[in-house]
Amino acid sequence: MTLNQLMFILFASIIVVFSILTVTSRRILRAAVYLLFVLISTAGLYFMLNYAFLAAVQLTLYAGGIVVLIIFSILLTSHISLKFEPVEWKKSLFSALAAIAGALITIITILDFTFSATNEAAREVNMRLVGKSLLSVGSDGYILPFEVISVLLLAAMVAAIIIAKKGGPKSTDTQTSNYQ
C-alpha cells in the first residue's frame, strides 16, 4: 500500500464517519464541528487530486466562512446545551432505507461502468490559468458564468441584509407578542 492510498483511506474514513455523525448527532453544536471536520478532509482530497487552489478556496470559504456562519446562527437561535429529541424510529428507518437503497444503486452503477480516460497530457492548474480562464471568452473562457455568479453574490448579499434587518413593513405584524 502506497502513501497515497493510505492518505485516501484516512480522508475517506474521516469523511464517512464524521458525515454520519453530522446527521445523527443530537447536540447541534457538535454536529457543526463534525461538519467542519468533513469539510477539512474534503479539502485534503482536493489536494490529493492536485487542485491546490480549490482546496484553499474550500478551506477559506467552507471551513472558514460557512461553518463560522452556521455556528453563529446556532449560538443565536438555540441554547448551547440543547439536546434534540431522538428521531422516531419509523422516520429514521424509512429515511435510512431510502438512503441506503439510493447509495447501493449508485455504487453498483459506478462499479459497472467502465470509464475511458483521454490520452491528452494533464494540465497544470495554476493561478495564472485560473484567472485567464475566468476572464476570457471562447472555448476555455468562463466569463459568462463568472459574471452571473458576481450578480448572484451581490443579490444574495443584498437579500441577506434586507431579510435579516429589523423593522420595515414586517414590524406592523402582530403575529407574536415578543416580536419587536
Place this chain on the structure above:
Amino acid sequence: MNAGIPLSYFLILAAVMFFTGIYGFLTRRNLITILMSVELILNSVNINFLALNRYLFPHKLEGFFFSLFIITVAAAEAAVAIALIINIYRRFTTINVEDVNIMKY
C-alpha cells in the same frame, strides 16, 4: 498525487457522502441541521466533479470551474438561508420546521 487510487473510489465516497446528506435532510427537524445536510450534499457533488475532471479530462477545466461556482453558490445560499432562519426565529422563537406552519393550508 492520485496514483494507485481508482476513480471509482472517489465516486463511491462521494455517493456515500451524498446519501448521508439525504438521510440527514429527511430526518432532521432543525432548520440549521437541514442546512448542514445540504452542505454535505453540495460537497459530495464537488468531489465528483473534481475526480471526474482529474481522471477523465485532465486537459480541460470544466469540472474545476463548476465546483468553484458550486462553492460560491453554496456560500450565497448559506448566507440567505441563515438570514431567513434568524428572521423565522424572531417571529416564532423556534426554528423547528414542524412548528413553522403558518402558511400551511
